[in-house]
Amino acid sequence: MQGRFLRNLALVVVLNLLVKPFYILGIDAAVQERVGAAAYGTYAALLSLSFLLNILLDLGLTNHTTRRLAREPGTMAAELPGLLGVRAALVVLYAVVTLATALVLGYGGLQLQLLGWLIVNQALAALLLFLRGAVAAGQRYAQDSLLSVLDRALLIGGMAWLLWGRGPDAPLPILWFVQAQTVVYVVAVGVAWALVRRQTRALRPRWPGRAAGDLLRRSFPYALLVLLMTFYYRTDTVMLERLLPDGPLQAGIYAQAFRFFEAFNMLGYLLAGRLPPMFSRLLGDGAPVAPLTSLAFRLVWAGTVALAVLAVLLAPEVMALRYTAHVAESAPVLAVLGVSFVAVCTTYVFGTLLTAGGDLRTLNRLAAAGMVANLALNLWLIPRHQGLGAAWASLITQSAMAIAQAVLAARRFSLPRGASAWGGPVLYAAGLAAVALGLGTVDAAPLTVLLGVPAAALLLAFATRTLRAADLRGLRAPAAGGTGSVL
Numbered sequence: 001m002q003g004r005f006l007r008n009l010a011l012v013v014v015l016n017l018l019v020k021p022f023y024i025l026g027i028d029a030a031v032q033e034r035v036g037a038a039a040y041g042t043y044a045a046l047l048s049l050s051f052l053l054n055i056l057l058d059l060g061l062t063n064h065t066t067r068r069l070a071r072e073p074g075t076m077a078a079e080l081p082g083l084l085g086v087r088a089a090l091v092v093l094y095a096v097v098t099l100a101t102a103l104v105l106g107y108g109g110l111q112l113q114l115l116g117w118l119i120v121n122q123a124l125a126a127l128l129l130f131l132r133g134a135v136a137a138g139q140r141y142a143q144d145s146l147l148s149v150l151d152r153a154l155l156i157g158g159m160a161w162l163l164w165g166r167g168p169d170a171p172l173p174i175l176w177f178v179q180a181q182t183v184v185y186v187v188a189v190g191v192a193w194a195l196v197r198r199q200t201r202a203l204r205p206r207w208p209g210r211a212a213g214d215l216l217r218r219s220f221p222y223a224l225l226v227l228l229m230t231f232y233y234r235t236d237t238v239m240l241e242r243l244l245p246d247g248p249l250q251a252g253i254y255a256q257a258f259r260f261f262e263a264f265n266m267l268g269y270l271l272a273g274r275l276p277p278m279f280s281r282l283l284g285d286g287a288p289v290a291p292l293t294s295l296a297f298r299l300v301w302a303g304t305v306a307l308a309v310l311a312v313l314l315a316p317e318v319m320a321l322r323y324t325a326h327v328a329e330s331a332p333v334l335a336v337l338g339v340s341f342v343a344v345c346t347t348y349v350f351g352t353l354l355t356a357g358g359d360l361r362t363l364n365r366l367a368a369a370g371m372v373a374n375l376a377l378n379l380w381l382i383p384r385h386q387g388l389g390a391a392w393a394s395l396i397t398q399s400a401m402a403i404a405q406a407v408l409a410a411r412r413f414s415l416p417r418g419a420s421a422w423g424g425p426v427l428y429a430a431g432l433a434a435v436a437l438g439l440g441t442v443d444a445a446p447l448t449v450l451l452g453v454p455a456a457a458l459l460l461a462f463a464t465r466t467l468r469a470a471d472l473r474g475l476r477a478p479a480a481g482g483t484g485s486v487l
Contacts, residue, residue, distance in 0.1 A: 019149040019156065024263045027159045029322050032255065034163065034172045037326065041252030043174050045241035046111060048234045049102060050118040055230060056094035057126040059216055059223040061087060080134060080196070084205035086212050087130065091123045105242065110175075117178045124185035125151075131192035134199070136277050147192050154184040221360035228367035232374035232397050236390035239378045244386065253326045254387035257333035260318060261341060264307055268300065268345035275349065279356035289353060290415050297349045301425045302466050304342040306457035309436045310449070311338020317446045329387065336391035343398035350405040359412060363405075370401050424464040431460040 032040040061083055102115050128151065136144045158180045162172060197203040240254055241247040275296060282289050311318070315331040315338070323330070354363050374397040381389025410417050435456045439449050461467040 019153050020266050021263050023152045023156050024259055024266070025322055027156055027163070029256075029259060030163050031159070031172070031174070031177050032252065032259075033323070035174050035177075037252030037256075038248040039174055039252075040255060041241060041248035041250070042111065043114065043178075044237050044255040045248070045251050046102075046107070046115050046118055048237040049105070050098060050115065050122045051234045052230055052238070053094060053098045053101065054122045054126060055223050055227040056097055057087070057090050057123055058130065058226070059090060059219055061130065061215075061219050061222075080200055081204055081206045082212070082215070083130075084203070085207040086215060087127065088205060089207075094123065095119050114175060114178060117175065117182060121178065121181050121185055124182065124189055128185065128189050128192055131189065131196050134196050135192065140195075140199075143195055147188065147195070150191060151181075151184045151188040154187055155180060158184065221364060222355070224364050225355070225360060225367055228364060228371045231371045232367075233394075235375060236378060236382075236394060239382055240387060240390055243379075243382050250386050253329050254333060254390060256319065256323055256326060256330040257337055257387070257391070260311075260334055261337040264304075264311075264338070264341045265344060267303065268341070268348050275352045276356055279353050283356055289413055293349065293353055293409070293413070293415060294421070297346070298425065298466050298468075300345045300349055301342075302428065302457065302461045304345045305429050305432055306453060308338045308342050309432050309453050309457075311335055311341070313436055313439060313444075313449045313453070314446055333387045333391045336388065336395050340391070340395040340398045343395070343402040346402040347398070347405055350402070350409040353409050353413065354405060357412060359408070362408060366401060366404050366408075370397050373397050373400070424466045428457075428460050428464040428466040431464070432457060435460075 035043075098119055099112065099115065102112060107115065128147070132144050132147050135147065159177065162176060162180065193203065237251050237254060237258070241251040244250050275292075278292060279289060282292065312335045315335040316327065319327045319331045319334060351363065374393055377393035377396060378390055381393050383389075385392070409415060410421075415421065432453070435453065439452060444452070462469075
């Protein structure tokens, strides 16, 4: 399983590195520059609002379905039509609640029009994620990898023409950007639908009758977990836009730094997408999860700590590479968000393992505590420190959640503890922190930092056994009679 995990992770990382960084730092950032920080800040706040409530589109069905189908693949053809029928009803619920919430928050006019299109996009994106979950549950990881970049690849082509194909002075309303997303989501959903239909031979949505209530009851704990986690992950932009007198501008400045965080987080999220069906399959077969958990954590730790050090040391230079306005304000935000990236990706490993194991009650209690803490920290820090305060609130909350989930997972699944498990990663992080301190003390040139930190990270990773030569052997293709094609 570890070898298959590494091979599929390598595939999905390569595909996404070819597509998503250019979209986030090229297309999305260019849209913000064209429309202005304030207009983009309003869009970012509305986007976050649509994210906060999009659990109503799913109510935990994707996580529940991926976990169940990975353990019982033969039930896919029978269960998917009813699940799609339930999801169709949830779209209406989501739209009504989201628009009502926007009215309560004081949005109106063109803001509601923009939110309406964002609601459509969230519905299509949620359906795409659900269909990808069915593909991954069927162990078709390569197909899922291609689907993970299809929408953004298409959007790059369309937005490149809108941004640069019509001349530098051509108007570009933010609404066009949102509507372009709608078009590409429709195409991506169509492709995913066709792939799932190949597995099930028929895919006609239907209302499952009385079974709908039972299905929603079983998936509700997953829905609650996602809702609580989304609140402490996405409230910062909304609170910045609503709490401050110059809220749209401050939200736009924060979005500049958060865009780089999203580019980093792309890699962590890809890892999270690979682990649920694998953990579920191992647990369903009664196989040990410690080897896969250890491998996933060590890979995450080695990469994210190095990226965090680079974010701290090179934040002004990184922001200046892409922006000319508000660089001084957004650079400290990026440095703090870079550190929180380590904690976020750690939760992708241990939180995913706990979810696959069905320990939803404990996870929901943790997430509820995290949500309350994050809201309180934002209410205290944002009026005093604007976007930097929101970044610190995120770092504190995510770090607490990562530690708690790691401890719980170690206890629940009897994972190795003590120096044998944590000594290497701790020494690795301490060594890189010392390297960062030295480079900062001598005021090293950006190029020296850019070359020195990855080199030091690689040496320290193998010296502390955070990475091991045996891990790399898992990238080799399976031998005849092995796992076979993942296509």
